[in-house]
Amino acid sequence: MKRALVVLAAALTLSGCASVSTTVIPTVPAQEPLPGNASVGAAPPAAAAEQCTDPVASLRPPNPLPAPGQMPAGSTMAKIAQRGRLIVGVDQNTFHMGFRDPATGQIQGFDIDMARAVAQALLGDPNAVQLKVLTSDQRIPALQNGDVDIVVRTMTITCDRLKQVGFSAVYYDAKQRILVKQNSTIDGPAALGGKKVCATKGSTSLAAVAALPAKPVPVSVSDWTDCLVMLQQGQVDAVSTDDVILAGMAAQDQYTKVVGAPLADEPYGMAIPLQNQDFVRFVNGVLQNVESNGTWTASYQRWLGSLLPGATPAPPTPQYRD
Amino acid sequence: MTLVEADRRGRGLAGLAGTTPGVLGGFALVLILVALLAGALTGLGVQSRVQAVDDLAARTGPLSVAAEQIYRSLSDADATATGAFLSGGLEPTATRRRYEADIAQASGTLAVAVAARDPGDVTASGSTLATLSEQLPVYAGLVETARADNQQGLPLGAAYQREASTLMRTRLLPAAQDLYRTETGQVTDDQDGAGSFPILELLLGLAVLGLLVAAQITLYRRTNRVFNVGLLGATAAALVALLWVMVAGIAVMGDISASQRDGSAQVDTLAAARIATLAARSDETLTLVARGAGQAYQTDYTQVDKHLGDLLAKAGTQATDDKVRAKIDAARSDHAAWTAAHAKLRKADDSGDYGGAVTVAIGTGTDSAATAFDKLDGDLRDAIDQTRAAFNQKVADAGGALNGVVVVVAVLSVLTAAGAGAGIWRRLRDYR
Structure with missing residues (x-):
């Protein structure tokens, strides 16, 4: 039947019944590419900020700290020593904190130095680490599932997070600020009204942006460099997160600048599964050593000295609740 | 009925209708018209088959190849560009060349695919070809930006x-897959049309023959003459035309069904296997690039790997050569080697030996995943080339079977009409 119709159509065509149609050339709009998982205007669920007293106070370290190879039997450290390597959740996108060096393919930075110091103290070898890259929103699930022993990834200590994971003492004090293009008129949080502001999913920065009274449009992505991509492509007006992360972005693009007064304090801690309190204490002991023996300062000068203005600060003073 | 009666019955068509000359004249007219019309329709029918076979050989067949080529090149380009980020340091020249070749092949083939379509197909909103044309330069631009930043160590x-x-x-890849599906759908349509x-040809031929037989029976009853040379000639011509068309049509049916069995059906499975191979390789590379965030x-x-195994098994049962x-x-053995390399790679990565995993993934050793992947891709390419050659051969056979059939139909239908007309004219003259 279909073929009969074809034959009929052919006959009609031959007899000149076909109509003439013209082709209209449409106007083709450009479609900007987006980083994977990017979403515009999707504010994080407005969690009522948990209140707690003194979130940055951690657990007091043991004195003396056990030496490598002499971890107390049955402790979390003993289990890690048994395995022979420390599994660390890190970032490979934050310049000079935790980033993959394209020249070597190695992940390095200030956070990585801190993680290696823990491996050195626990296993006697700074290279006995397995680095697992995590996005901001994968950090807590990875700890809860036991995929990693510890997360050292520009992670801010908050009361909300303290209910889900344990934190070490503060090892870096960051402040949330704003990154814009060199020619932007945005000069602070108040000027962000209606502007698109980028931050990663699951970060405290995204929540802080969404909560700003000026009501910016939050744009969320997986990794911090995705924010810089979108800023360069003109898809967002600003990036807002911790000064140290922004400094890493500014170092990759000289046509950007960091502006405005700090929006919030962002004390970084190393996160550890909630039940492994012995490991929190051990890590605090490591941090005390690292901060007193000059390792912290050397690492700061190597990675962050060139990014951040001013003299090398003193390491944060640890606070303990018991 | 005598001549006098006929004369008396008089003038005009109405009066003529029941008379022998009237009946015969009517028959002659109908026969000539039907023979010519049936010839024209049969000719068109055959011509539409010729058209479908020509399409298979020159248009839809090659375009399905083009669509597969576009998908493969795009997918390989992405796997190559992403893989360049696995090893640190300078991008190997071979990797760069491979990426460039893929992009050149994809855009060149895309131009062919676009040129073969009517403008309306491309301008329609959401057209796959428009998506491919619009987004490929964007993709290439992003890759070059990535490369420039990478070279500055950022x-x-x-x-x-x-x-x-x-x-x-x-x-891009979903559009390319869509294009491939559309083009293979066209191949199936053309195969249905040709094979x-x-x-239609049979019914038309039988109608002409039936009318001719009816004319001869009427002529015998009315004039008592058994044989009429003209009508016999016309019958012979109609019979020959019908047989010719039927023999050619059935030969084409055989060739086209062989072009499916030995060609396109196998190509479909093999092309799907090749697409799965590329997807699995991308996944393998991206898992390593994500460094732990790639679950x-x-x-x-x-x-995809399980699907690939199934497709290879299916291709094995379909193979006729x-x-x-x-x-x-x-x-299949290269696939097994790859699966083994992949297991080794995952074991290395999961136990913290990232460098070892990368070596297995992109190394040039005989047991590396890269080597097994390249060999598997090459095997599938060869198998596809061979089954495509079989497809082309069978389509060419079908084209050969249809050679000259339209001319034969035209000549024989004119002969049928002329024979019928002449034969009945001779009898009509007796009534003058």
């Missing part, structure tokens, strides 16, 4: 590469 490069890969996986049973890619790999079978056997 981790930003990896972010541009991820954005490029997202564009490839969410827009269906020639029922979704690994899950996808497991699914020993050479193709040998290539599929080689593909």
Whole structure:
């Protein structure tokens, strides 16, 4: 039947019944590419900020700290020593904190130095680490599932997070600020009204942006460099997160600048599964050593000295609740 | 009935209708018209088959090849560009060349695919060809930005590469797959058009023959003459035309069904296997690039790899040619080697030996995943080339079977009409 119709159509065509149609050339709009998982205007669920007293106070370290190879039997450290390597959740996108060096393919930075110091103290070898890259929103699930022993990834200590994971003492004090293009008129949080502001999913920065009274449009992505991509492509007006992360972005693009007064304090801690309190204490002991023996300062000068203005600060003073 | 009666019955068509000359004249007229009309329709029917076979040989067949080529080149380009981010340091020249070749092949073939379509197909909103044409330059731009940043030692490069890969996986590859599905659908349509049973031709031929027989029976009853040379000639011509068309049509049916069995059906399976191979390789690479955050890619790999195994097994059962079978056997053993390399790679990565995992993934050793992947891809390419050659051969055979049939039909239908007209004219003259 279909073929009969074809034959009929052919006959009609031959007899000149076909109509003439013209082709209209449409106007083709450009479609900007987006980083994977990017979403515009999707504010994080407005969690009522948990209140707690003194979130940055951690657990007091043991004195003396056990030496490598002499971890107390049955402790979390003993289990890690048994395995022979420390599994660390890190970032490979934050310049000079935790980033993959394209020249070597190695992940390095200030956070990585801190993680290696823990491996050195626990296993006697700074290279006995397995680095697992995590996005901001994968950090807590990875700890809860036991995929990693510890997360050292520009992670801010908050009361909300303290209910889900344990934190070490503060090892870096960051402040949330704003990154814009060199020619932007945005000069602070108040000027962000209606502007698109980028931050990663699951970060405290995204929540802080969404909560700003000026009501910016939050744009969320997986990794911090995705924010810089979108800023360069003109898809967002600003990036807002911790000064140290922004400094890493500014170092990759000289046509950007960091502006405005700090929006919030962002004390970084190393996160550890909630039940492994012995490991929190051990890590605090490591941090005390690292901060007193000059390792912290050397690492700061190597990675962050060139990014951040001013003299090398003193390491944060640890606070303990018991 | 005598001549006098006929004369008396008088003038005009109404009066003429029941008379022998009237009946015969009517028959002659109908026969000539029907013979010519049936000839024209049969000719058109045959011509539409010729057209479908020509399309298979020159248009839809090659375009399905083009669509597969576009998909393969795009997918390989992305796997290559992403893989360049696995090893640190300078991008190997071979990797760069491979990426450039893929992009050149994809855009060149895309131009062919676009040129073969009517403008309306491309301008329609959401057209796959428009998506491919619009997004391929965007993709290439992102990859070059990624490369420039990477060469300055900035981790930003990896972010541009991820954005490029997202564009490839969410827009370009789905469009390319869509295009491939459409083009193979056209091949099936053309095969149906060329290879269906020639029922229309048969009915038309039988109608002409039936009328001719009826005319001869009427002539015998009315004039008592058994044989009429003109009508006999016309019958013979109609019979020959019908037989010719039927023999050619049935030969084409056989060739077209062989072009499916020995060609396109196998190409479909093999092309799907090749697409799965490329998808699995992308997943494998991306899992390593994500460095621990790539569980979704690994899950996808497991699914695609299982599907690939099934497709290779299916291709093995479909194979009708020993050479193709040998290539599929080689593909299956290369697939097994790859699966083993992949297991080794995952074990290394999961136990913290990232460098070892990367070496297995992109190394040039005989037991590396890269080597097994390249061999598997090559086996599938060869098998596809061979089954495509079989397809082309069978389509060419079909074209040969239809050679000159339209001319024969035209000549014989004119002969039928002329014979019928002349034969009855002779009898009509007796009534003058």
